Amino acid sequence: MNAHRMVWHLLRADFLERVRRYSFLVILAATVALGWLVGTGKLQLWIGTVRGVDNSAWIATTMALVVNTFLSLAGFYVVKNAVDRDRQTGVGQILATTRMSKPLYTLGKALSNLAVLGSMVAVLFVASIVVQLLAGEDRRIDLVQLLLPFLLLALPMLAVVAAMAVLFETLPGLRGGFGNVVWFFVWAAMMPLAIEVGGLFDVIGLNLVNRNLEVAAAAAFGPAKRGFVLGGIERGDGPVQIMRWEGLDWTSGMLATRLFWILMAVSVALLAAVFFDRFDPARGWLGRRAARPRPAGANGAVVVEAPAFVPVPAVHLSPLSEASRRFRFLDVLRAELRLLLNGRRWWWWAGAAGFLIASLTAPLDAVQKFVLPLAWMWPMLLWSSLGAREIRFDTTALLFSAARPLGRQLPATWMAGVALAVLTGGGAAVRFLATGQWDSLGAWVVGALFIPTLALALGLWSGSSKLFEVIYLVIWYIGPMNQVPTMDYTGATAAGLASGMPLVFLGVTALLMATAIAGRRRQLAG
Amino acid sequence: MNLSIERVGKRYRGDFWGLRDFTLNLGPGVLGLLGPNGAGKSTLMRILATITRPTEGRVLWNGEDIARTPDGLRSVLGYLPQDFGVYPNLNAVEFLEYIAAVKGIDGRAARQRIDELLALVNLIDARKRPLGRYSGGMRQRIGIAQALLNDPKLLIVDEPTVGLDPEERVRFRNLLSDLGGERIVLLSTHIVSDVEATATGIAVVDRGRLLAHAEPEALLSGVEGQVWEWVLPSADLPAARERWKISSTFRRADGVHVRIVSSLAPSPEAVPVAPTLEDAYLSVLEGHRAEKLEKVA
Numbered sequence: 127m128n129a130h131r132m133v134w135h136l137l138r139a140d141f142l143e144r145v146r147r148y149s150f151l152v153i154l155a156a157t158v159a160l161g162w163l164v165g166t167g168k169l170q171l172w173i174g175t176v177r178g179v180d181n182s183a184w185i186a187t188t189m190a191l192v193v194n195t196f197l198s199l200a201g202f203y204v205v206k207n208a209v210d211r212d213r214q215t216g217v218g219q220i221l222a223t224t225r226m227s228k229p230l231y232t233l234g235k236a237l238s239n240l241a242v243l244g245s246m247v248a249v250l251f252v253a254s255i256v257v258q259l260l261a262g263e264d265r266r267i268d269l270v271q272l273l274l275p276f277l278l279l280a281l282p283m284l285a286v287v288a289a290m291a292v293l294f295e296t297l298p299g300l301r302g303g304f305g306n307v308v309w310f311f312v313w314a315a316m317m318p319l320a321i322e323v324g325g326l327f328d329v330i331g332l333n334l335v336n337r338n339l340e341v342a343a344a345a346a347f348g349p350a351k352r353g354f355v356l357g358g359i360e361r362g363d364g365p366v367q368i369m370r371w372e373g374l375d376w377t378s379g380m381l382a383t384r385l386f387w388i389l390m391a392v393s394v395a396l397l398a399a400v401f402f403d404r405f406d407p408a409r410g411w412l413g414r415r416a417a418r419p420r421p422a423g424a425n426g427a428v429v430v431e432a433p434a435f436v437p438v439p440a441v442h443l444s445p446l447s448e449a450s451r452r453f454r455f456l457d458v459l460r461a462e463l464r465l466l467l468n469g470r471r472w473w474w475w476a477g478a479a480g481f482l483i484a485s486l487t488a489p490l491d492a493v494q495k496f497v498l499p500l501a502w503m504w505p506m507l508l509w510s511s512l513g514a515r516e517i518r519f520d521t522t523a524l525l526f527s528a529a530r531p532l533g534r535q536l537p538a539t540w541m542a543g544v545a546l547a548v549l550t551g552g553g554a555a556v557r558f559l560a561t562g563q564w565d566s567l568g569a570w571v572v573g574a575l576f577i578p579t580l581a582l583a584l585g586l587w588s589g590s591s592k593l594f595e596v597i598y599l600v601i602w603y604i605g606p607m608n609q610v611p612t613m614d615y616t617g618a619t620a621a622g623l624a625s626g627m628p629l630v631f632l633g634v635t636a637l638l639m640a641t642a643i644a645g646r647r648r649q650l651a652g
Numbered sequence: 653m654n655l656s657i658e659r660v661g662k663r664y665r666g667d668f669w670g671l672r673d674f675t676l677n678l679g680p681g682v683l684g685l686l687g688p689n690g691a692g693k694s695t696l697m698r699i700l701a702t703i704t705r706p707t708e709g710r711v712l713w714n715g716e717d718i719a720r721t722p723d724g725l726r727s728v729l730g731y732l733p734q735d736f737g738v739y740p741n742l743n744a745v746e747f748l749e750y751i752a753a754v755k756g757i758d759g760r761a762a763r764q765r766i767d768e769l770l771a772l773v774n775l776i777d778a779r780k781r782p783l784g785r786y787s788g789g790m791r792q793r794i795g796i797a798q799a800l801l802n803d804p805k806l807l808i809v810d811e812p813t814v815g816l817d818p819e820e821r822v823r824f825r826n827l828l829s830d831l832g833g834e835r836i837v838l839l840s841t842h843i844v845s846d847v848e849a850t851a852t853g854i855a856v857v858d859r860g861r862l863l864a865h866a867e868p869e870a871l872l873s874g875v876e877g878q879v880w881e882w883v884l885p886s887a888d889l890p891a892a893r894e895r896w897k898i899s900s901t902f903r904r905a906d907g908v909h910v911r912i913v914s915s916l917a918p919s920p921e922a923v924p925v926a927p928t929l930e931d932a933y934l935s936v937l938e939g940h941r942a943e944k945l946e947k948v949a
Contacts, residue, residue, distance in 0.1 A: 443768050446803035450761030451727065457753040465750060469741035469782075520737030524798060527701045528755045529726040535754050652704040 132226050136234030140208055141241045149588075150242075153204055157246045160196060161253030164188055165260060173336075174352030176343040176367045180261035182268035183275075183373030185254045187335060190275035191356055193247055194283040194330040199313045201246065202287050203306060203596050205239035209295040209402075218405035228399035232292050236395035239288035247280055271373045278376065279331040282384045285391035286329055293398040303507035306595045314603070321354070329387050332356075334380060342371050458534055462542035465515070466508050477504055478550050485553025490561060495618050498554040498570070499606035502577060502616060505546050506602075509578055510594045512543050513585025513642065516649075526650055536582075536646050540639075543578025569617025569628040576615050576635045583638040586645030653680055653714065653805060655700070655836055660709035661860075662695050670695035672860045674709070682832035684847030685840040686933050687857035693840040694734055696857070697810045700838065701731040713806070727756065730804030732795045734811045734840075740784025744775055744794055747783055751798045762801070769797040772827065774820065788815040796824065800831075807837045813846055825849040844930040854929070856936045864936045871932040878915050879931045882922035883907045892918075897938050899931045913938070 144150060163169040164185070170177060171188045178184035212218035221231065254272055259265060290309070294300040300308055316330060324333030336354040343352060346369040374380070481501035488497050516522045525531055548555070551574060558567035577598070584594040605613030605622075614622035615631045622628075655678040662671040671692045687693050698704040700711060702722040711718045713725040738747055745766055752762035770776050773793035778786065783794065792815045799807060809828070813821045828850045831837055841847060847854060847868075854871055856864040864871065879899070884892055885907050892898065892910060896918050900911045911925070912918050913935045 443772060443800070443803075444764065446757065446761060446765060450758040451756060451802065452758045453756030454753075454758070457759055461750040461753040464746060465739060465742065468739075468746065515739070519739050520735065521739065523698075523701070523703055523731065523733040523736055524751060525754055526703055527726060527729055527731040528751075529723040531754075534756070652698070 129227075129230055132230050133234040133237065136226070136231065137238045137241060140211075140235065140238035143211070144208075144238075144242055145245065153246065154249055156200075157197075157249045158253065160192060161189070161250050161257065164192055165253065165257040169357065170355075171335075171339075172353075172355040172357075173339045173343045174350065175364045176339075176347060176352065176369055178339075178342075178369055178371040179263045180258055181264035181266070181271070181370070181372070182254075182258060183271040184371055185258050185261070186251075186272045186275040187279070187373065188356075189250045189254050189257075190279040191331065191335060193250060193276075193280045194332075195317075195356060197243065197246060198283055198287050198316070198330065199310070200596070201243045201284065202291055202309050202313070203592055204246075205242050205288060206291040206294055206305070206309075206592075208235040208238055209292065210301070213405060222405040228402045228404060229396050231404075232296065232398040232402055233392075233395045235295075236285075236289045236292045236391070236398070239291050240285055243284040243288060244281075247276055247284065251276055274373065274376070278374075278381070278384050279335070282387035282391070283329055283331065285388050286394070289391040289394035289398070293394050293401070296398040296401040296403070298401075298403075303510055303591060303595050306592060307506070307599060310596075310599045310603070326383055326386060328383065331384075334383070335374065338374050339371065342369060343367075346370075453529075453534065455534070455538065458538040459541055459545075462535075462538045463545060466511070466542050466546060470508075474504075481550060482553045485551070486556060490557055490563075493554050493557055494566060494616075495606075495609070498551055498573075498616050499602060499618055501550045501554070502547065502573065503602055505550050506595065506598060507591075508546060509543055509581040509598075510585070510591035512539055512578060512581040512594075513583065513587075513645070514589055514591045514594075515585070517589040518591070522649065531650060532643070532646055536643070540578055540582050540642070543581060544574055547574035547577055565623050565628075566617050569615075569623060572628040572632045572635065573616040576631050576638075579635045579638040579642065583642040583645065586642050586649070653836060654678070654712075655806060656712040657696075657700075658710050658712065660696075660699060660706045660711060662692075662699060662704065663707040669860050671699070671706075674857075674860070674862050676855060676862060676865060678836050678838075678853075680832070680834060680836055681852035682828055682837040682839055682850050683853045683855060684851030685838060685855050685857060686842065686844065686847055688842065688937070690859075691857045692860040693857055694810055695860075697731075697733075697808050697838065697840055700806075701729065701733075701808050702726055703731075703733075725806065728802065728805035730799035730802060730807040732799040732809040732812050734814075736795055738783040738786075738791060738794060741782055743782055744770060744779045744797075747794065748798060748801060752801050755802045757802055765801060765803070766797075769800055772800075773797045774823070789817060789820065792816055793820065805835045807831060807835060808840075809838070810840045811842075812839065813841065813843060821846070844928075844933055848929045854933075856933060858937055858940060863940045868929055868932075871936070872927050872929065875913060875927040875932045875935045877924060878913055878935065879925050879927040880912045880914060880918055880922040881925045882910050882912060882919055884910055897934060899928075899934050 160169070169188070169192055171184070171191065209218075212221060251272070255267060258267065290312075294305040294309065297305070299305070317332070320328040320330040320332045321336070322333075324337070328334055332354065339354070340352060344350070347367050478501075481497060481504055484497045485493050485501060511518070516525055525535060528535070551570065555567060555570050558564075558570060580598060581594045584597065585591060588594075601613050601615065604610045606616045606618040609619045611619045611622035611625055611627060614627050617623050617628060657674055657676040657678075660671060660674045661669060663669050674692075674696065685693050685696070695704065699706050700718075702718055702725060705719050716724050718725045739750075742750065748766045748769070749762060752766065753759075757765070770779050773796055775790060775793055775797070778790060783791065786794065792812070796809070796812060799809060812828075813824060816824060825846060828837055828839060832850065832852060837850075839847065839850060851868060854864070854866060854868055855862060866874075882892075883904075883906055886903070889901065889908050889910070892912075896910075896912045896914055898910055899913055902909050911931070912922065913927075913931050917924075
């Protein structure tokens with residue numbers, strides 16, 4: 127079979143497998159919601175107080191920038207499972223025995239990722255036409271101006287996201303939750319780079335569009351210091367000015383920068399082949415770790431299993447008395463905690479201890495603003511297993527056939543998550559208690575309840591740890607770290623405390639708990 | 653101790669019935685559940701293990717409907733699913749302690765039980781090794797150990813010998829026979845020899861329906877005088893396959909020895925032989941299918 131046919135079928139099978147899942151409908155619904163935000167003006171492009179007439183060029187450019195800004199984050203998490211799916215389903219073992227080369231595989235997966243992201247963009251393309259017709263400011267549909275922003279602005283960005291997702295999946299350290307955290311910071315770093323530096327660093331295309339629009343606004347309303355905003359509430363002060371803008375004037379230099387990013391995407395997809403283990407667990411970093419302790423046989427061969435045909439003495443199985451069939455919640459809680467903390471390396475404990483010590487010794491203001499939020503970021507990848515673990519490791523049949531899985535195991539799982547919050551953030555609580563900061567202590571209690579409840583609810587409903595990792599990261603980044611009171615679940619901001627945000631988060635926690643219980647009930651109902 | 657399955661049916665999406673009008677009454681002993689792939693064995697197992705609710709009918713455990721009050725059964729249930737996972741970072745002892753806690757077994761009793769079970773499944777030496785580094789067979793043995801943790805009164809094992817080496821398979825069969833004396837054991841498999849070695853009763857299932865439920869001796873007597881051995885030249889084998897119900901073939905220097913299940917002798921040279929459970933199983937299965945075809949015709 128020739129190479130392009132191989133890549134095509136890899137792309138096709140992977141794409142069909144993904145779009146036939148129920149979760150894809152949810153993703154498309156979220157994409158439609160994004161289009162709706164643009165259509166209703168909640169997500170708008172502003173140059174100071176200037177906006178364009180809602181014609182094809184303006185709406186498509188806005189949509190393309192929305193894609194590049196938001197889908198570059200969310201889309202990465204949506205598609206970062208192509209290799210993992212082959213690993214989990216065992217299809218990878220079959221593929222590994224074929225003649226398909228590693229570069230073809232990673233390229234095929236990157237193209238499949240791009241196809242999935244492209245289908246989301248296709249929805250937004252259609253939404254652009256609908257939005258333009260509904261806005262009614264200019265009903266002339268210019269297909270070229272509608273298509274160009276998607277093709278030249280969005281496509282290179284999505285190609286990079288698609289390839290990076292494959293690269294992350296092939297790098298053992300970035301394959302799991304840690305990779306999700308790393309991408310969040312990569313994405314966060316892309317924004318200032320795009321706006322401030324521009325040129326080849328402007329993969330999002332923000333600087334490119336901004337420069338063009340600044341010129342157009344200056345031509346229409348005279349030179350002024352304006353600002354570029356992609357949002358709904360933070361445009362410049364003053365009356366709204368509307369200009370007619372007919373789209374970007376694509377120069378060869380601009381086209382070259384976009385082509386550069388497409389070539390970069392191809393390079394990244396091919397680079398992923400270098401790290402791809404071809405589904406051989408012995409080749410990866412984990413495989414090497416796993417192989418180390420195995421005892422070597424006399425001929426140097428690795429002993430994998432207890433040797434067959436070794437006589438084993440008869441074993442008596444004692445009957446279990448009725449008295450020993452006694453449920454103890456503490457036993458389950460201890461077991462859940464062990465499950466949560468098992469396998470942590472020394473550096474994880476050292477980090478947790480460091481945050482605890484910093485919480486006890488740093489100035490109180492710093493504890494509130496930085497140390498506690500960081501201490502509650504440290505165990506994120508442990509919390510993210512709550513609720514999702516049973517699906518991930520296929521233990522539902524074992525656990526759900528035990529008595530009262532809803533009343534016994536679920537509360538123990540949740541309490542183990544709360545205990546983890548107490549363990550890592552306990553230093554701050556001691557300080558609040560010692561200094562009589564009761565409102566901060568109250569916020570701390572709410573935070574300790576909120577985080578594991580969020581993890582449990584999202585894990586139970588998504589069956590994956592990824593959703594919690596993404597949502598928690600975003601809330602953490604916006605709320606405690608950037609001091610936005612409405613997202614402040616730790617009591618890091620005075621405004622948040624004053625406006626009663628802890629009470630709001632307590633209410634949200636209660637709702638999430640109800641959602642988690644409903645999620646487990648749904649699982650139990652089979 | 654009684655498990656009563658009353659007209660149970662399970663409908664999946666697309667109006668596909670995995671199980672239909674299934675009735676069975678069970679007391680202590682080992683019931684071997686035989687059937688081809690997709691017969692509905694695993695669906696039945698999942699219903700009995702309270703994982704799946706039946707669409708129609710009911711299952712009574714000592715008179716209690718398990719769909720309404722599943723916990724009565726769950727506290728005395730041991731279940732080994734066909735596919736299951738383990739937590740890769742836990743070792744065998746930690747994993748079994750976790751399951752024991754969830755099943756509500758007292759800590760001290762659990763520890764003793766775990767020691768015995770690990771010895772029983774021959775994993776004492778690997779007890780401290782993370783389960784992620786276990787082979788498929790070792791993982792299967794952990795599955796067997798967890799199913800026996802709470803000294804179950806109802807033990808449901810779905811394809812339990814998959815991945816086990818021959819010695820472990822024999823040990824597990826013996827264990828099942830021992831356990832069957834004082835509890836209900838349901839063994840689902842398509843390996844007839846596993847059932848032959850352990851079962852005190854056999855149920856044959858096909859396309860979601862119960863075709864037969866009898867003691868092995870009764871099933872065997874049903875095909876007494878209907879099993880023949882016939883030596884054929886290799887070239888005649890394809891024609892024989894088309895004409896007769898062949899349960900096994902093996903090649904010898906004098907030709908292919910064919911085992912045929914038929915009420916009539918396939919040839920004057922064919923000699924009658926003692927039937928095996930595999931012959932009886934095939935006879936029930938084929939007989940039912942032929943009956944169905946006749947009805948359709």
